[in-house]
Amino acid sequence: MTSAASRPVRIGAQLAPQHAEYATIRDAVAQVEAMGTDVAFNWDHFFPLAGDPNGLHFESWTILSAWAEQTSTIELGALVNCNSYRNPDLQADMARTIDHISGGRFIFGTGSGWFERDYDEYGYDFGTVGTRLDALAEDLPRIEARWASLNPPPTRKIPVLIGGGGEKKTLRIVAQHADIWHSFSSPDVLEHKLGVLAGWCDKVGRNLAEIEISTELRGRSVEEADRLYDLGARLFTLGLSGPHYKLDRLTGWLAWRDGKNAV
Template sequence: MTIRRDPRPVRLGVQIAPQHASYATIRTAVAGVEALGVDVVFNWDHFFPLSGEPDGLHFESWSLLAAWAEQTTTIQLGALVNCNSYRNADLQADMARTIDHISGGRFLFGTGAGWFERDYDEYGYEFGTPGTRLDALESDLQRIEARWARLNPPPTRDIPILIGGGGEKKTLRIVAKHADIWHSFSTPDVMKHKLGVLDGWCAKVGRDMSDIEISTELRSRTTDEADALYDLGTRLFTLGLSGPHYDLSPVVDWLAWRDSKNAS
């Protein structure tokens, strides 16, 4: 495939992992990244910490997003990513629409098939297989989009859908059909390959791949790697931070990198 230069500006997202910290600390971190000029603030959709003390402090994703929507004024917000398995599809659509209104049109619907088995076991959800969870994601996205068209009041705009994951047989096909943003943890070499696969799926489903914004994680990456991902067309870069103390100094450095790209 030929890599097309994406005219979108580079954006920086920060994922505030809702673990090992008080709500007050999380709230302060969100205020801090918004004040710095970050473009998007994310959390994640789990019920227990993913690192550190497995039974440590932890808060639920959608409740936090509604609070962040009221707390903030300029930054976009969403989950990186929502677990489709945990809530009825039509309920997800209604929750997303409501947060979209609370935020004044700043909500991103980040979603995925789910993977953290402890969440399923302790909260009573059927874990299934990666294949069954992806099939459910695909069918539920159709229900979500249909429900958005029927809600009163409707969403303030077409809510952007971000889909996370890199599976080539199912996930990237779902991305081609439904996503406005595709997120992965790909290295430059892997990203180049995955973009070729995604381009192929877009051709099969009749979608222009340039409609999809490419997103990836910055944690542990060098600026050289970020430059290479930028050259491949990545325009949304995310940086993960965890409690108990959210160190915002790396955010300052990556904002300077973002601004240098957008000035060139």
């Protein structure tokens, strides 16, 4: 069993697929890998979340498939997939396929969805926060069952990353299914949420130490990152957006990672 104390710090880069030509995105992930970043993420939306709302934008899963073929060492996934946009069995098959393309480097990041414009313009039922979370809870067992029945099976136990911090439903789903839990919590909030998550883990018979704690670096100081580290966070992701991905922002955080892992 892996505990936070023995788990190494990892640095992720989330390359938001907005406001950039695909060639720029492709070059950015190549540079991110060459720099020694541990994980490359994108996100699962159909329109930009910042800047011109009708600016350039590309679809998540097809990008991930291209990245899987293009790269050789970095792990990759969405931060996060929207469960509402694709049948759960299809999601499982797509994830298994990218797992094979990448040689076992795919992370299945998922969540219940929240961006209403995506739903409205692509014809999905937006529902409510509660109904979307209920659908995620219902679909994850189907995804796991499909992985167990596919031929060929995944190359490894595909890590499941779940994003979100809702205490009544999301953290219960995390306790039941996640290998990685991602949130945007401040240190004080993370400390509280970890207590809630530990309670859910006790209820479902799970050890909290099995779950890697993931958080966002954008806007954080080193002091805040140190506090998050002390609370057990080990995957730290820096969000970057087109049209020009400012990859120099990763350099200091990669050095910070190396310092933590050298202790």
